[in-house]
Amino acid sequence: MISDKMMSFVKTSSVIRAMFEEGKRLAKIYGKENVYDFSLGNPSVEPPAQITKALISILNEEEPGNIHGYMNNSGYEDVREKIALSINHNFGTNFRAANIIMTVGAAGGLNVILKSLLNPGDEVITFAPYFGEYRNYVSNYDGVLVTISPNAKDFQPNLNEFEEKISSNTKAVIINSPNNPTGVVYSEETIKRIAEILNKKEQEYNKSIYLISDEPYRELVYDNAEVPYLTKYYKNTIIGYSFSKSLSLPGERIGYLVIPDETDDYENLISAANVATRILGFVNAPSLIQRAVARCLDVKVDVEVYNRNRELLYSSLLSYGYECVKPQGAFYLFVKALEQDDKKFAEAAKKHNILIVPGSSFGYPGYVRIAYCVDYSMIERSLPGFKKLADEYK
Amino acid sequence: MISDKMMSFVKTSSVIRAMFEEGKRLAKIYGKENVYDFSLGNPSVEPPAQITKALISILNEEEPGNIHGYMNNSGYEDVREKIALSINHNFGTNFRAANIIMTVGAAGGLNVILKSLLNPGDEVITFAPYFGEYRNYVSNYDGVLVTISPNAKDFQPNLNEFEEKISSNTKAVIINSPNNPTGVVYSEETIKRIAEILNKKEQEYNKSIYLISDEPYRELVYDNAEVPYLTKYYKNTIIGYSFSKSLSLPGERIGYLVIPDETDDYENLISAANVATRILGFVNAPSLIQRAVARCLDVKVDVEVYNRNRELLYSSLLSYGYECVKPQGAFYLFVKALEQDDKKFAEAAKKHNILIVPGSSFGYPGYVRIAYCVDYSMIERSLPGFKKLADEYK
Numbered sequence: 001m002i003s004d005k006m007m008s009f010v011k012t013s014s015v016i017r018a019m020f021e022e023g024k025r026l027a028k029i030y031g032k033e034n035v036y037d038f039s040l041g042n043p044s045v046e047p048p049a050q051i052t053k054a055l056i057s058i059l060n061e062e063e064p065g066n067i068h069g070y071m072n073n074s075g076y077e078d079v080r081e082k083i084a085l086s087i088n089h090n091f092g093t094n095f096r097a098a099n100i101i102m103t104v105g106a107a108g109g110l111n112v113i114l115k116s117l118l119n120p121g122d123e124v125i126t127f128a129p130y131f132g133e134y135r136n137y138v139s140n141y142d143g144v145l146v147t148i149s150p151n152a153k154d155f156q157p158n159l160n161e162f163e164e165k166i167s168s169n170t171k172a173v174i175i176n177s178p179n180n181p182t183g184v185v186y187s188e189e190t191i192k193r194i195a196e197i198l199n200k201k202e203q204e205y206n207k208s209i210y211l212i213s214d215e216p217y218r219e220l221v222y223d224n225a226e227v228p229y230l231t232k233y234y235k236n237t238i239i240g241y242s243f244s245k246s247l248s249l250p251g252e253r254i255g256y257l258v259i260p261d262e263t264d265d266y267e268n269l270i271s272a273a274n275v276a277t278r279i280l281g282f283v284n285a286p287s288l289i290q291r292a293v294a295r296c297l298d299v300k301v302d303v304e305v306y307n308r309n310r311e312l313l314y315s316s317l318l319s320y321g322y323e324c325v326k327p328q329g330a331f332y333l334f335v336k337a338l339e340q341d342d343k344k345f346a347e348a349a350k351k352h353n354i355l356i357v358p359g360s361s362f363g364y365p366g367y368v369r370i371a372y373c374v375d376y377s378m379i380e381r382s383l384p385g386f387k388k389l390a391d392e393y394k
Numbered sequence: 395m396i397s398d399k400m401m402s403f404v405k406t407s408s409v410i411r412a413m414f415e416e417g418k419r420l421a422k423i424y425g426k427e428n429v430y431d432f433s434l435g436n437p438s439v440e441p442p443a444q445i446t447k448a449l450i451s452i453l454n455e456e457e458p459g460n461i462h463g464y465m466n467n468s469g470y471e472d473v474r475e476k477i478a479l480s481i482n483h484n485f486g487t488n489f490r491a492a493n494i495i496m497t498v499g500a501a502g503g504l505n506v507i508l509k510s511l512l513n514p515g516d517e518v519i520t521f522a523p524y525f526g527e528y529r530n531y532v533s534n535y536d537g538v539l540v541t542i543s544p545n546a547k548d549f550q551p552n553l554n555e556f557e558e559k560i561s562s563n564t565k566a567v568i569i570n571s572p573n574n575p576t577g578v579v580y581s582e583e584t585i586k587r588i589a590e591i592l593n594k595k596e597q598e599y600n601k602s603i604y605l606i607s608d609e610p611y612r613e614l615v616y617d618n619a620e621v622p623y624l625t626k627y628y629k630n631t632i633i634g635y636s637f638s639k640s641l642s643l644p645g646e647r648i649g650y651l652v653i654p655d656e657t658d659d660y661e662n663l664i665s666a667a668n669v670a671t672r673i674l675g676f677v678n679a680p681s682l683i684q685r686a687v688a689r690c691l692d693v694k695v696d697v698e699v700y701n702r703n704r705e706l707l708y709s710s711l712l713s714y715g716y717e718c719v720k721p722q723g724a725f726y727l728f729v730k731a732l733e734q735d736d737k738k739f740a741e742a743a744k745k746h747n748i749l750i751v752p753g754s755s756f757g758y759p760g761y762v763r764i765a766y767c768v769d770y771s772m773i774e775r776s777l778p779g780f781k782k783l784a785d786e787y788k
Contacts, residue, residue, distance in 0.1 A: 001602045001659035003513050003535070006666040013669050040464075047458045055682075059450050064441040068643045070434075104498060104647070104676060111675035119397050136673040141397070208395045249462045251681030253498070265395035272400040275407050279530040281505035282498060286680040287645030288449075 009136075023355055030353055036382035038370045039355045041180065041331065043248040045301040045373070051247055054295040058288065067288050073277045075102025075256070075285050079294040083256060086297040091229035099260055101273050102285035105253040106216045106242035110137050111280060113212060113238055113257060114172070116272035118143040122171035127157040129334065129364035131180045131214070143171070147363050155184040155325050155334070159193050166201045172210040173198070177227060178217035181362045181369035182334040183310075183327020185225045195234035202236075208264040211237045216255070217330040219246035219300045222307045225328040231260050238263065243293050245331075246300045252289045306331050309372040309379055316383050320390040331373040334359070338393035342366055348392065352385030403530075417749055424747055430776035432764045433749045435574065435725070437642040439695040439767070445641055448689040452682065461682050467671045469496025469650070469679050473688040477650060480691040485623035493654055495667050496679035499647040500610045500636035504531050505674060507606060507632055507651060508566070510666035512537040516565035521551040523728065523758035525574045525608070537565070541757050549578040549719050549728070553587050560595045566604040567592065571621060572611035575756045575763035576728040577704075577721020579619045589628035596630075602658040605631045610649070611724040613640035613694045616701050619722040625654050632657065637687050639725075640694045646683045700725045703766040703773055710777050714784040725767040728753070732787035736760055742786065746779030 002010070019039070026035045058067055074080065080097035087093055103109035114124070120142035126134050127148045138145045146165055151158045157175070175194070177186035186194075198209050213230045218241065221227060231237045242255035259270055277284065313333060314326055323336040337345035342358040342365050349356050349368070359367035372379065396404070413433070420429045452461055468474065474491035481487055497503035508518070514536035520528050521542045532539045540559055545552045551569075569588070571580035580588075592603050607624045612635065615621060624631045636649035653664055671678065707727060708720055717730040731739035736752040736759050743750050743762070753761035766773065 002510055002662045002666045005513075006510055006669060007662070009669040009673070010662050010665040013665055042464045047462050051462075052453050052458060056450055056453050059446050059453075064446060065642070068441050068445075068645050070436045070644045107675035107677050109675070116396055116400055119399075133673065137675065140673060248459070250464045251462050251678060253677060253680050268396045268401070268404050271404040271407055272396045275400060275403040279403070279527065279534060280674065281501035281503070281531065282676070283501050283647060284645060286647050286683065289680065289682070 019355070022350070026350075026353055033381065035353045035355070036378055036385060037355045038372065038374060038382075039357050041371050041373060043245055043250060043301065043373050044375060045248055045305045047248040048296065048299045048301060050296050050299045051249065051292060054292045055288065058291050058295075062291070067291055069287065071284055071287065073274045073284050075100070076287070076290050076294075079290045080256075082294045082297060087258065091232070093229065093231060095258060095260065098270070099258055101257045101259065101270070101277065102290055103240070103255045103257055103277070104282045104285055105244055105250070105255045106214055106240045107133065107137075108253065108282055108285070109240040109242070109255050109257045110134075110174075110212070110214060111140065112273050112276045112282070113240065114138060114141050114143065115276040115280060116269060117171055117210060119171075121169065123167065123169040124172045124174060125162065125165060125170060126174040126176075127162070129181050129359060129362035129367070130174070131176060132361050132363070134174055135363075144169075146170070150364060155179070155182040156186060156190050157194070159190070159197065162194070163197050163201075166197070166209070168205045168207070170201070170209055172212050174212045174214055176214040178221060178327070178329025180217065180330055181332045181357075181359070182325060183330045183332045184325060185221060185227055185328040188226070188228045191228045191230060191233050198234055198236070208236055210263070212240060213237060214240045216242040216245050220303055220306060220331060221329040222303070222310060223328055227329070231258065235262050236264055247293065247296060248301050249289070252286065254285055254289045254293055256285075306373065309374065309376055312376065313370065313372050313379050317386060320387045321394070322386075322390060331371060333370045333372060334367050335370055337366055337368050338390065340366060342368055349389055352389050354382055354385050354389065413749070416744070420744075420747055427775065429747045429749070430772055430779060431749045432766065432768060432776075433751050435765050435767060437639055437644060437695065437767050438769060439642055439699045441642040442690065442693045442695060444690050444693045445643065445686060448686045449682065452685050452689075456685070461685055463681065465678055465681065467668045467678050469494070470681070470684050470688075473684045474650075476688045476691060481652065485626070487623065487625060489652060489654065492664070493652055495651040495653065495664070495671065496684055497634070497649045497651055497671070498676045498679055499638055499644070500608055500634045500649045501527065501531075502647065502676055502679070503634040503636075503649050503651045504528075504568075504606070504608060505534060506667050506670045506676070507634065508532060508535050508537065509670040509674060510663060511565055511604060513565075515563065517561060517563040518566045518568060519556065519559060519564060520568040521556070523575050523753055523756035523761065524568070525570060526755050526757070528568055529757075538563075540564070544758060549573070549576040550580060550584050551588070553584070553591065556588070557591045557595075560591070560603070562599045562601070564595070564603050566606055568606045568608055570608040572615060572721070572723025574611065574724055575726045575751075575753070576719060577724045577726045578719060579615060579621055579722040582620070582622045585622045585624060585627050592628055592630075602630050604657070606634060607631060608634045610636040610639050614697055614700060614725060615723040616697070616704060617722055621723070625652065629656050630658055641687065641690060642695050643683070646680065648679055648683045648687055650679075700767065703768065703770055706770065707764065707766050707773050711780060714781045715788070716780075716784060725765060727764045727766060728761050729764055731760055731762050732784065734760060736762055743783055746783050748776055748779050748783065
């Protein structure tokens with residue numbers, strides 16, 4: 001009775017549910033503290049105290065009608081203004097409130113911009129491994145996801161293949177740096193090359209190609225890694241940002257799109273993004289939390305907590321013989337599976353009560369994703385299991 | 395450069411923006427207090443104090459990770475449980491948490507259920523006049539909106555035409571009572587007849603037809619009007635509820651779907667609604683406000699404020715010679731335009747600084763919608779203008 005398109009999703013989602021149920025089953029048998037769940041990207045660091053403080057003072061100080069009412073579909077004007085100024089201050093850009101659209105998280109933002117841009121059959125390019133939802137978001141608007149195979153040496157994008165796969169059907173490119181699942185940060189050199197290729201192809205096909213930068217992990221970087229601000233490198237760039245990880249607020253669904261003045265067809269694009277926000281049923285990003293994040297634009301979670309996790313897990317896994325590119329951002333390790341079939345390898349890990357996600361879920365088999373946004377002590381407890389698992393393959 | 399489908403929306407939305415700008419222009423010339431904006435359905439009654447209190451105590455008492463983190467795509471289990479019990483208590487139903495999916499307002503809920511149900515070309519029936527967004531929501535999933543012309547005597551639905559227009563392509567029916575824009579509440583008799591017709595047609599075509607009840611105005615009723623709970627009358631009923639009006643929280647985007655056990659294909663439907671919540675980019679309804687509404691399920695705004703507005707505006711307009719069915723719910727009057735062209739009539743009203751929406755926007759020309767969710771004193775100040783406007787047509 002349900003939609004044909006949704007039927008296939010329902011089948012997949014029951015596989016995921018089965019995995020989740022399996023975790024609960026293991027916890028029952030072995031005790032919760034002896035099951036090591038590295039499968040979810042749910043921030044483990046508490047939201048900064050400033051967020052709670054901001055929410056309470058807004059509730060105490062402001063008129064309820066001003067904090068829970070409808071506003072423009074783009075969000076509160078003053079919130080958007082503050083965000084624009086904060087970006088300008090941090091990155092030397094020149095945005096105004098009119099360039100910002102508040103969104104229901106980055107996922108909401110991506111849906112809004114893809115709905116605004118895509119005609120059926122339009123191609124959207126992304127680089128494997130990639131966040132699996134991109135395929136669904138593009139498919140929502142009958143677009144076609146085209147993937148570029150990775151350079152497994154350092155997981156910087158394979159730019160030769162990128163250049164070859166851009167066609168007259170290419171409408172947009174999604175990049176995600178710091179990357180889920182690899183944790184890799186794209187270098188400025190890489191960004192410059194991507195911009196160069198896109199400029200050339202825009203001319204060649206005489207059309208606009210939009211670069212959509214999905215940036216939920218922008219603030220989670222280590223070793224002083226720099227994450228270039230893409231609007232400065234390529235004109236037709238749209239940024240999708242989220243406060244889910246920077247402030248540990250994933251449940252609140254709050255983020256924004258940046259659509260610069262200089263994007264082709266700017267006026268229509270902004271209008272379309274407003275309308276898409278409305279008709280997709282978001283209507284507007286949740287109101288109270290808009291006001292709260294606007295008071296916390298200089299705040300972020302304690303990244304050092306994730307960094308300690310990263311160092312412990314990375315160095316331990318390497319010493320056991322695993323192969324992995326050391327991530328400079330996000331909270332994931334993308335580790336080479338010790339057998340060809342990543343799903344079988346994830347099953348083998350489960351025998352040690354270790355839950356990890358096969359790389360196939362990110363469009364790149366042969367690897368597994370380990371989310372280290374967990375308690376440090378859980379990582380410690382899990383290490384003997386990771387060692388035994390490696391030893392089994394020796 | 396933007397999507398073809400969106401281009402037509404952008405054109406329409408610039409008309410609406412022009413209207414909004416016109417309001418601002420008039421306010422500049424005549425002073426804000428001399429412009430009477432009846433165009434928006436933005437609740438004028440303050441949210442109940444209990445909501446602010448609930449939000450603050452949750453923020454003070456609970457772990458931040460538990461109020462801002464990810465949860466199941468359906469929403470917090472305990473929140474859904476409380477909502478199910480509250481519905482059971484009020485309407486004698488028998489729901490569990492598993493029947494409730496928390497949504498980003500009613501608009502989010504309708505998108506989720508339509509995405510779950512529709513194949514391209516599937517027909518969705520609704521009764522004119524109707525909330526204009528239904529057309530867009532159905533079109534998002536390539537469905538076809540089929541409208542039933544109204545019975546203008548009392549704006550109860552025209553059931554003969556309804557019966558005729560159900561076809562083998564009908565997948566769903568959307569009803570909205572109390573109704574936007576008429577304020578009419580469908581009688582139990584009407585609901586029983588609708589159920590009867592749908593049961594007959596389900597048998598005739600040997601397929602499921604889902605009745606989607608869009609209920610943002612359920613709590614806003616006057617004269618002790620009863621709003622039947624539809625799951626009790628027809629098996630394949632899905633409820634879309636919102637707290638936007640009952641608690642004056644439209645900016646917070648919080649509501650829920652009820653999908654009863656007895657709906658055909660229940661398991662798949664629930665799964666599909668979960669997946670749709672995820673892949674449309676909602677991911678989950680905003681988290682903190684989920685917890686807050688769960689503490690305020692027995693609270694509602696002071697409906698008497700709207701009732702006073704209704705009585706004043708309705709009796710005044712009638713005394714000036716306007717024709718209107720007295721609404722029993724919501725906060726709208728649907729008034730017969732004094733000339734055939736409702737758009738011209740709305741223009742004529744603007745000359746008296748009165749802003750109202752042509753019925754064409756609700757799929758029913760010849761009428762205008764007057765939203766009385768405004769200050770009582772603004773209604774008082776507007777009355778001479780309404781009188782002059784009527785006199786012009788005498």
